[in-house]
Structure formats: structure tokens, C-alpha cells
Amino acid sequence: MINGESYKWIVAEAAKKALGMENIQERVFIVRLVTDKNDPTRVAAAAGFSVRDHKLYVYKFKCCLLAAGGAVNVFRPRSVGEGTGRAWYPVWNAGSTYAMAAECGAAMTMMENRFVPARFKDGYLLGSHAGCAGIWVSGPTDIPGTPTEWSWGYNRMTTVKGLFTAGDGVGASGHKFSSGSHTEGRIAAKAMVKFALDNKTWKPEMARTVDELVEEIYRPVKTFLQHKDYTTAIDINPRYITPKMLQFRLQKIMDEYCAGVSTWYQTNAKMLELCEKKLEMIKEDSLKMRAKDLHELLRAWENYHRIRGFTERRSAHHCV
Ligand SMILES: Cc1cc2nc3c(=O)[nH]c(=O)nc-3n(C[C@H](O)[C@H](O)[C@H](O)COP(=O)(O)OP(=O)(O)OC[C@H]3O[C@@H](n4cnc5c(N)ncnc54)[C@H](O)[C@@H]3O)c2cc1C
Missing domain, CATH: 3.50.50.60 (FAD/NAD(P)-binding domain)
Structure with a gap:
């Protein structure tokens, strides 16, 4: 092995x-x-x-x-x-x-x-x-x-x-x-x-500016700095969610509705419909993740990728 x-x-x-x-x-x-x-x-x-x-x-x-x-x-x-x-x-x-x-x-x-x-x-x-x-x-x-x-x-x-x-x-x-x-x-x-x-003569030109990319990539850090003083406990805040908590939420959705271990890897059409709805909501909430340091920034983007990997695929498939 x-x-x-x-x-x-x-x-x-x-x-x-x-x-x-x-x-x-x-x-x-x-x-x-x-x-x-x-x-x-x-x-x-x-x-x-x-x-x-x-x-x-x-x-x-x-x-x-x-x-x-x-x-x-x-x-x-x-x-x-x-x-x-x-x-x-x-x-x-x-x-x-x-x-x-x-x-x-x-x-x-x-x-x-x-x-x-x-x-x-x-x-x-x-x-x-x-x-x-x-x-x-x-x-x-x-x-x-x-x-x-x-x-x-x-x-x-x-x-x-x-x-x-x-x-x-x-x-x-x-x-x-x-x-x-x-x-x-x-x-x-x-x-x-x-x-x-x-493609020797072809030169790449980006559809987005570097400033836009910086703004997007550091968004979880900005969210944290903007709202961290709203409450007295750094991890409990209605204005942001920690990457760890968001990951728990994602795993709970997948576990309960999408044939996780707690349902013995079984699901049905109704549960999958609910799963899809909940994934749409978590996709929105993923934009509210905070990052208090570089480690959390990594965790935030990892979660974002986990969620987008699923939810983006259908629209991509329709492009074919
Ligand atoms: C426990 C285990 C045992 C296995 N045993 C065998 C075996 O016995 N025989 C066998 O042939 N195969 C085995 N495999 C399978 C084999 O390891 C995989 O098929 C192979 O590693 C896949 O190669 P890959 O290059 O696609 O991905 P990986 O080798 O997983 O490489 C992906 C790389 O991308 C990096 N990365 C991820 N996200 C980002 C990002 N956003 N930005 C920058 N970098 C990123 C990761 O850090 C990683 O270095 C095993 C795998 C595991 C996990």
C-alpha cells in the first residue's frame, strides 16, 4: 500500500x-x-x-x-x-x-x-x-x-x-x-x-483584474476584521461563520440527506431534493466565512471548493 x-x-x-x-x-x-x-x-x-x-x-x-x-x-x-x-x-x-x-x-x-x-x-x-x-x-x-x-x-x-x-x-x-x-x-x-x-503568438489577458482577485481571496479576512468586535466571543458572531462550523454544516447535510453513514448509505428522491435546497443555502452562507489567520483562510477556501465542486457541476454540464 x-x-x-x-x-x-x-x-x-x-x-x-x-x-x-x-x-x-x-x-x-x-x-x-x-x-x-x-x-x-x-x-x-x-x-x-x-x-x-x-x-x-x-x-x-x-x-x-x-x-x-x-x-x-x-x-x-x-x-x-x-x-x-x-x-x-x-x-x-x-x-x-x-x-x-x-x-x-x-x-x-x-x-x-x-x-x-x-x-x-x-x-x-x-x-x-x-x-x-x-x-x-x-x-x-x-x-x-x-x-x-x-x-x-x-x-x-x-x-x-x-x-x-x-x-x-x-x-x-x-x-x-x-x-x-x-x-x-x-x-x-x-x-x-x-x-x-x-499557440506561440497568443498572449493571455485576464478577464478579471488583480485587484478584484485580491478582494475576493481576502474576503474572509475582511469579514473577520469588520465584525470581530460585534460580540465578546470571537467564534460566536451572527455576522460570520467559522470555516470549521461551516464544514460541520456541510457534512450534516450530506450525511442526513445524501446517503451518509447515518442512513446506511441510502437516500431517495425527496431527500436529494431537500439536499439540493440546503446546498444552495450553504453556498450563499459560504460567502460569510471568516478567516482570523492564514490557516483559517486555507480552511475557508477548502470548504468553498468542497461546496462548489457539487453545486457548479450542473451548469457546467449544460454548457456542453
Ligand atoms: C491511503 C491511500 C492509499 C493509496 N494506495 C495506493 C496504492 O497502493 N497503489 C496505487 O497505485 N495508488 C494508491 N493510491 C491512489 C493514488 O495515491 C492516487 O491515485 C494518486 O495520488 C492521484 O494522483 P493526483 O496527482 O491526481 O492527486 P494527488 O497525488 O492527491 O495530488 C494532488 C496534490 O494537489 C495539492 N492540492 C490540492 N488542492 C490544492 C489547491 N487548491 N492548490 C494547490 N495545491 C492543491 C495536494 O496538496 C496534492 O499535493 C492511494 C491513495 C491513498 C490516499
């Missing part, structure tokens, strides 16, 4: 050697992708923040690889207290791949597939391990007999121009695991080089 936290070091070492440390930026949490000003069907940039320093990063590019894993802790774990964080899947994968792609207009496959391995029980939504959740991607062009509509030019490119994915990001492609994810990364990287060379 492979544990992510063990083998990540080995992969990171190879990447460091190939790229050079000067080309690697660590501990940057990407919050959103930005489309191109002149072509809304094309990705032009990504924005995120450092979880260590008060710095915001904006990357402009011809194409990018979105590979932030699957989504964990959307459902309430069976374990409580100290055991809560012991989900089978890496807890730092909070559905960023799905949320950012869907918000950027990418067509998703389906998010109904949930993985509950008997030996761990607390894992949730992922594209690997025969899970089908994820983003539609273009297939290869060189396999005889493959339907033409399965491929739109660049292998592993999503329906958004320049946006590629691999591993847990790719939907409807089960049984890939570590080696398959790694191989998909290589396939996507080669296709990205081709894409960049084919």
Missing part, C-alpha cells in the same frame, strides 16, 4: 531535480482559475495565496495542468474526535480540481460516485480507484476505431481551451491509481507542450 505522505517526497525530489528549485513555488493554495478576456472558453490565469506569508500569487499562462486531487471530508466521517482527520483519502484534497474547473466552465462527468472502502470507510469523492468523479477530457487521436467526438485535439485537455488535467482530475476513467495518474501527467504534459507551441 502507498501512503501519499510517504511517496510524495520521492516524486518531489525528481521534480526538483528536473525543474530546479528556482522554478518551484510551494505552499501556495490556488483559489481560482481566470478565463481569457477575449475568449471566455479559454483559461488564461490562476490565482492563489501563500499559506505561510501574506502574499498573493497570480500566474498567467497559455495552458495549465489542474491536478489538485479529489475531494475529501464532504461527507461526515464515521470517526469522531481525533479520528476525524483519518479519512482514507488525503485530507488536503478538498475538491479544488472539480470546483475550479467547473467554475471555469469545464464539463464534468458525474459526481454521484462515492468511494467507501470497507477497510477505511471514511474516504469520498475521487477520480482514481475506479471512482468516476471528475472532468471530461479529450482522449487520444491515435487509437483506431475511437469515436471522433471523444477527442477534440489535445489529449487530456478539458472542454476549456488550455485547461488540462490528469490523475484524480480525469472523470469516467477508473482504475488508474498512482502509476496511471503519473502516466496521465506525462501524457498531459506532452500535449501541453504541443498546445503551447501551436
